[in-house]
Amino acid sequence: MKIRVRVNGQTYESDVEPRKLLVYYLRDDLGLTGTHVGCDTTSCGACTVLLDGKAVKSCTVLAVQANGCDVMTVEGLERDGQLHPLQTAFWEEHGLQCGYCTPGMLMSGYALLQTNPHPSEEEIRRGISGNLCRCTGYMNIVKAIRSAAVKLADASAEPSKEVAASGSSSD
Amino acid sequence: MAVRQTELRPLGKSVGRKEDPRFIRGKGRYLDDISLPGMLYMCLVRSPYAHARIKSIDTSAALQAPGVKLVITGEDLAAMNLAWMPTMANDQQMVLATGKVLFQYQEVAAVIAETREQAEDAAQLVYVEYEPLPVVVDPFKALESDAPILREDREQKSNLIFHWEAGDKEATEELFRNAPVVVKQDVRFPRVHPSPLEPCGCIADYNSATGKLTWYVTSQAPHAHRTVLSLVSGLPEHQIRVISPDVGGGFGNKVPVYPGYVCAIVASLKLGKPVKWIETRTENTTSTGFARDYHMTAEIAAEEDGRVLALRVKTIADHGAFDAAADPSKFPAGLFSIVTGSYDFKEAFVEVDGVYTNKAPGGVAYRCSFRVTEAAYLIERVMDVLARRVGVDPAELRRRNFIRKEQFPYKSPTGWTYDSGDYEKTLALALEKIGYEQLRKEQAEKRARGELMGIGISTFTEVVGAGPSHTFDIMGIKMFDSAQIRVHPTGKVIARLGVRHQGQGHETTFAQIIAEELGLSTDDVIVEEGDTDTAPYGLGTYASRSTPTAGGAAALCARRIREKAKKIAAHLLEVGEDDVVFDGVGFSAKGLASRTVTMKDIAFAAYTNVPEGMEPGLEATYYYDPPNLTFPHGAYIAVVDIDKGTGAVKVRRFLAVDDCGTVINPMIVEGQVHGGLTEGFAIAFMQDIPFDEDGNCLATNWMDYLVPTALDTPKWETDRTVTPSPHHPIGAKGVGESPNVGSPAAFVNAVVDALAPLGVEHIDMPIYPWKVWKILREHGVTE
Ligand code: FES
Ligand code: FES
Numbered sequence: 032m033k034i035r036v037r038v039n040g041q042t043y044e045s046d047v048e049p050r051k052l053l054v055y056y057l058r059d060d061l062g063l064t065g066t067h068v069g070c071d072t073t074s075c076g077a078c079t080v081l082l083d084g085k086a087v088k089s090c091t092v093l094a095v096q097a098n099g100c101d102v103m104t105v106e107g108l109e110r111d112g113q114l115h116p117l118q119t120a121f122w123e124e125h126g127l128q129c130g131y132c133t134p135g136m137l138m139s140g141y142a143l144l145q146t147n148p149h150p151s152e153e154e155i156r157r158g159i160s161g162n163l164c165r166c167t168g169y170m171n172i173v174k175a176i177r178s179a180a181v182k183l184a185d186a187s188a189e190p191s192k193e194v195a196a197s198g199s200s201s202d
Numbered sequence: 203m204a205v206r207q208t209e210l211r212p213l214g215k216s217v218g219r220k221e222d223p224r225f226i227r228g229k230g231r232y233l234d235d236i237s238l239p240g241m242l243y244m245c246l247v248r249s250p251y252a253h254a255r256i257k258s259i260d261t262s263a264a265l266q267a268p269g270v271k272l273v274i275t276g277e278d279l280a281a282m283n284l285a286w287m288p289t290m291a292n293d294q295q296m297v298l299a300t301g302k303v304l305f306q307y308q309e310v311a312a313v314i315a316e317t318r319e320q321a322e323d324a325a326q327l328v329y330v331e332y333e334p335l336p337v338v339v340d341p342f343k344a345l346e347s348d349a350p351i352l353r354e355d356r357e358q359k360s361n362l363i364f365h366w367e368a369g370d371k372e373a374t375e376e377l378f379r380n381a382p383v384v385v386k387q388d389v390r391f392p393r394v395h396p397s398p399l400e401p402c403g404c405i406a407d408y409n410s411a412t413g414k415l416t417w418y419v420t421s422q423a424p425h426a427h428r429t430v431l432s433l434v435s436g437l438p439e440h441q442i443r444v445i446s447p448d449v450g451g452g453f454g455n456k457v458p459v460y461p462g463y464v465c466a467i468v469a470s471l472k473l474g475k476p477v478k479w480i481e482t483r484t485e486n487t488t489s490t491g492f493a494r495d496y497h498m499t500a501e502i503a504a505e506e507d508g509r510v511l512a513l514r515v516k517t518i519a520d521h522g523a524f525d526a527a528a529d530p531s532k533f534p535a536g537l538f539s540i541v542t543g544s545y546d547f548k549e550a551f552v553e554v555d556g557v558y559t560n561k562a563p564g565g566v567a568y569r570c571s572f573r574v575t576e577a578a579y580l581i582e583r584v585m586d587v588l589a590r591r592v593g594v595d596p597a598e599l600r601r602r603n604f605i606r607k608e609q610f611p612y613k614s615p616t617g618w619t620y621d622s623g624d625y626e627k628t629l630a631l632a633l634e635k636i637g638y639e640q641l642r643k644e645q646a647e648k649r650a651r652g653e654l655m656g657i658g659i660s661t662f663t664e665v666v667g668a669g670p671s672h673t674f675d676i677m678g679i680k681m682f683d684s685a686q687i688r689v690h691p692t693g694k695v696i697a698r699l700g701v702r703h704q705g706q707g708h709e710t711t712f713a714q715i716i717a718e719e720l721g722l723s724t725d726d727v728i729v730e731e732g733d734t735d736t737a738p739y740g741l742g743t744y745a746s747r748s749t750p751t752a753g754g755a756a757a758l759c760a761r762r763i764r765e766k767a768k769k770i771a772a773h774l775l776e777v778g779e780d781d782v783v784f785d786g787v788g789f790s791a792k793g794l795a796s797r798t799v800t801m802k803d804i805a806f807a808a809y810t811n812v813p814e815g816m817e818p819g820l821e822a823t824y825y826y827d828p829p830n831l832t833f834p835h836g837a838y839i840a841v842v843d844i845d846k847g848t849g850a851v852k853v854r855r856f857l858a859v860d861d862c863g864t865v866i867n868p869m870i871v872e873g874q875v876h877g878g879l880t881e882g883f884a885i886a887f888m889q890d891i892p893f894d895e896d897g898n899c900l901a902t903n904w905m906d907y908l909v910p911t912a913l914d915t916p917k918w919e920t921d922r923t924v925t926p927s928p929h930h931p932i933g934a935k936g937v938g939e940s941p942n943v944g945s946p947a948a949f950v951n952a953v954v955d956a957l958a959p960l961g962v963e964h965i966d967m968p969i970y971p972w973k974v975w976k977i978l979r980e981h982g983v984t985e
Contacts, residue, residue: 048319050319055318058234058235059237064231064234064235065227065228066228067232067400067450068234069399069400069401069450069483070483070903070904071482071484071903072483072903072904072905074483074903074904074905074909075399075483075904075909077399104228105227105228106227106228108227109227114226118227119226121222121226122204122218122219122222122223122226123204123218124204125204125219125869125870125872125873127222127225127226127705128451128705128706128707128873128874129399129400129448129449129450129451129704129705130221130222130224130225130226130230130448130450130705131230131232131398131399131400131450131451132399133225133226134228137226155912156912156913157912157913159911159912160912160913161911162911162912163399163904163909163911164399165397165398165399165451165877165881165909166399166705166873166877167873167876167877167880168873168876168877168878168879168880168915168918169876169880169911169912169915170915170917171873171876172912173912
C-alpha cells in the first residue's frame with residue numbers, strides 16, 4: 032500500500048505491506064533507528080513516537096495508519112544542531128544509563144510537557160508510566176523532566192524566539 | 203547534577219557522562235540498528251512441550267515459503283558435530299533439539315529468510331511431531347528415586363547435577379549440639395529474570411573469501427564469547443571478530459552463549475551471507491538466562507543474648523534442563539558460600555545440590571556475583587528470625603554480631619578473606635539518618651491502634667571483583683582483566699579495556715581514572731570497549747567486576763605511562779629523574795614549581811624529542827590480576843505500611859547507605875544504586891516465573907512478568923560511607939549489584955516486621971498483595 036507520511040518535518044512516500052508496524056517502517060525503511068523495540072506486548076514504551084502530536088507506541092500502530100499523518104521521533108527533537116532542553120536535562124540529571132528506553136522516555140516526556148507545562152512529580156510519574164526502564168530507577172528521569180519544564184518555562188518567559196521555537200510542537 | 207568534563211583532577215567528581223550525547227539523540231548503535239548488505243533474517247521454531255520425544259520434523263513446507271533460504275534442524279547440526287555446545291558451567295546444552303525437548307520454548311529449528319516477516323511466516327510451517335513425556339518441574343521431586351531421568355546424555359543417571367559443600371561440617375555440628383538457641387527457617391528465592399530492555403541477538407557475518415567471521419552480538423563478555431565460539435566451531439580465534447555494540451542493559455542476561463547465536467553463525471557459514479537474529483520479548487523471558495530459583499534452609503546456633511555461633515545451610519538449586527550458569531569453575535554454586543555475611547560466625551557449613559528440571563536453563567548471575575544475592579537474602583532474613591526469637595531489636599542484634607573493623611582482613615569460616623569494612627559505622631549512619639528510634643516509637647503507637655507498620659533492616663556484605671587468578675576461572679580462562687592506553691602526540695588518549703559496559707558509564711568512569719592518573723581532563727580520554735580486534739583480552743562486565751578488575755588495570759596502565767612520562771619530563775626539564783615530581787596536573791623539577799611540563803608537552807615530546815636510547819611513543823598495556831576480591835557493604839532500611847483492606851504494601855521510605863570504597867563518580871554510583879534498588883523492589887514485590895505441572899511457563903512476557911513503572915517505584919534515599927579496599931590500586935570496590943543484592947531482605951524484613959504481631963515469622967517473595975491479604979484473613983484481620 033502506498034502511504035504518505037511527514038516524519039520530523041520531512042515528507043516520505045512509501046509502499047508498505049499492510050501488516051508492517053510503524054516502528055519497523057521508521058527503523059527499517061526510513062533508517063530512523065532511535066525508536067526502539069523492547070517488547071511484543073505494548074508494555075515498554077521504548078517505541079514511543081508522536082503521531083499528530085499524541086504519544087503512541089509505534090509497535091502497536093500499523094504504518095498504513097500513519098498515512099497522511101505527522102510523526103515526530105527522537106531524531107526530531109534536536110533543531111538546527113541545538114539539543115532540546117529535555118535532552119540536555121536528561122544528560123545533566125543522569126536520566127539514562129544504557130540509553131535503550133531513553134528515546135521513548137524523551138518522547139513521552141515531550142508529549143507530557145506539551146499538554147502540561149508545569150507537571151507535579153506525581154503527574155510526571157503518571158506521564159511516563161507507560162515507559163519501562165530497567166536501569167535508572169526512574170528518580171533521575173523524573174528529575175530531568177521537571178528540570179526541563181522549568182527551563183522551558185524560563186525560556187518562554189523571555190522574549191527569545193529561537194528558544195521558544197525549540198520547545199513547541201513539530202509543526 | 204553533572205559537572206563539566208574539562209576539569210582536571212576529575213576523580214571523585216560527578217562528571218557528566220560521555221556516552222549520553224549519542225543516546226539522547228537516538229544515535230546509539232544497538233544490535234538491531236545494524237544492517238549489512240545482503241543480510242538475511244533468522245527466526246527460531248520452539249517447543250510447545252516441556253518434555254517430549256521428537257518423532258519427526260518436516261521442513262519441506264517451510265523451505266517452499268517465499269524468501270526462505272535455509273532451514274536448520276538438530277539433525278543438520280549433528281551432521282556437523284554441532285548439535286551440542288559447552289555451557290560456561292562445564293555442562294553441555296543442545297543447540298537445536300535432537301531426540302527430545304527438555305523445556306517449553308526450547309529451540310527446535312531455525313528458519314532463515316530474506317526478511318524478518320518471511321522468516322516468521324515460514325517458521326509456522328515447520329511441522330514437528332512430538333510424543334509428550336512425564337514432566338518434572340519440582341526440584342525436590344526431581345531428586346526422588348523414581349523421578350524420570352531428564353538428561354539421558356549424561357553418564358550419571360540421576361537429575362542431580364552436583365553436590366557442593368563449604369565450611370567445616372564437624373565443627374559446625376559440635377556448636378549446634380551445645381547451643382542454647384537454635385533457629386531454623388525455610389526460605390525460597392523465586393525464579394526471576396533479568397529482563398534488560400533490549401533483548402538478546404546477533405548478526406553473524408562470515409566472509410567465505412577471507413574465512414573471517416565477524417559476529418555482532420549483545421554481549422557482556424565479547425572475548426569469552428569469542429573463545430567459546432572458537433572452541434565450538436573450530437574456527438581459529440584470530441579469524442573471529444566479536445563486536446558488541448551499544449548494549450541496552452544486560453544484568454547477567456547477556457553473559458551466556460545461546461543456541462540462537464550458534465544457529466545464526468552456522469547459517470552464515472552455510473550461506474556466505476550476514477544473518478541477523480533478534481529475540482522477541484517472549485523468547486527472552488521464556489528461554490534465556492533465568493536467575494535464582496534457590497530453595498534454602500538455614501539454621502543458626504546462638505547464645506541466649508543473640509550472639510551467633512554457627513550457621514548451617516542446605517540448598518536445592520533448580521538449574522533447569524541444562525546447567526548454563528556462568529560460575530567460576532571452582533564454585534558450582536558460585537559465591538553462595540559467602541552466606542555468613544557481615545557476621546562473625548565461629549563456624550559454618552553450607553551444602554548445595556544442583557538439580558535438573560524441565561525448565562529453561564537457569565542460574566545466571568542477575569545483577570549479582572554468582573549467587574551472592576541468594577546468600578545475602580538468606581542470612582539477612584534469618585538474622586531477623588533470630589532477633590525475634592531472642593527478643594533483641596534487629597539493629598542491636600546485628601551490631602552484636604558484626605565483624606568488627608579491627609578484624610579485617612577477616613577470614614570467614616567458609617574460606618573467604620574480606621578485605622575491609624566498617625559495618626558499625628555504616629549501620630549507625632543509616633539508623634540516624636532514617637530516625638530509627640522515632641520510627642520504632644511511631645510503630646508502637648500504630649500497633650496499639652491496630653495499624654500495620656514495619657521496619658526492615660539489611661546489613662549485607664557483597665563480594666565482587668572476580669577475580670584473582672589463583673581462585674577464579676571460567677572454563678579454565680583466568681578472570682583477570684586488562685587495559686591498553688595510547689597517548690597521541692597532542693595529548694589525546696584512547697584507552698581500550700577488556701570489559702564491556704551495558705549502561706554502567708565506563709566511558710566516563712574509566713576516563714576519569716586515567717585522566718586523574720595522567721594529569722589530563724576526561725575530555726582528553728576516549729574509552730573503547732567491545733571489539734575483540736582492538737580491545738585487550740578480558741572476561742567482560744558482570745558481577746560488578748569492571749571497576750575492581752579493569753578499573754585496577756586502567757590505573758596501573760596509566761601509571762606505567764606516567765613512569766615513562768617522568769623520564770621524558772626529566773629530559774625536558776633537564777634534571778635527573780629523581781628530581782621530577784608529579785602533582786596530579788604536571789611534572790615539575792623539585793623545588794622549582796615554576797619549571798613545569800604538562801602531559802601534553804610530554805606527549806608531543808614522546809614522538810618528537812625523546813632522550814637518547816628511549817623507544818619513542820607513549821603507550822602501555824596492563825593485565826591486572828587482583829590479589830583478592832573486594833567486599834563492598836551496606837546498611838539498608840525499609841519502612842512499610844500495609845493496607846489491611848487489600849494487603850497492599852506501601853514502601854513509605856527506603857534508605858540505602860552503601861560503602862563501595864573509593865567513589866570515582868558519585869552521580870554514576872547513585873544512579874547505579876537507584877537502578878539496583880528498583881530491581882530489588884521488583885523481586886521482592888512483583889516478580890516470579892512460575893510453571894504449571896505440565897511445565898508450561900506462566901510468565902512469558904511483560905504483561906505477566908511484571909516490571910515496575912515510575913508509578914510503582916518508591917523514592918530512594920541514599921548516603922554512603924567510604925572504606926577503601928586496601929589492595930585495589932585506587933581503593934574502589936564496585937557497586938552495581940549491591941543494591942539488588944542487599945535490598946530484597948530489607949523489603950521482606952519490613953513486611954514480616956509489620957505482620958509480626960500476628961505471629962508471622964516469614965513470607966516468601968514475591969509479596970503480592972493477595973498473599974498478604976490471605977495472611978491477614980487467616981488471622982482474622984479485616985478492615
Ligand atoms: S516495543 Fe512498543 S511498547 Fe514495547
Ligand atoms: S536506561 Fe536502560 S532501560 Fe532505561
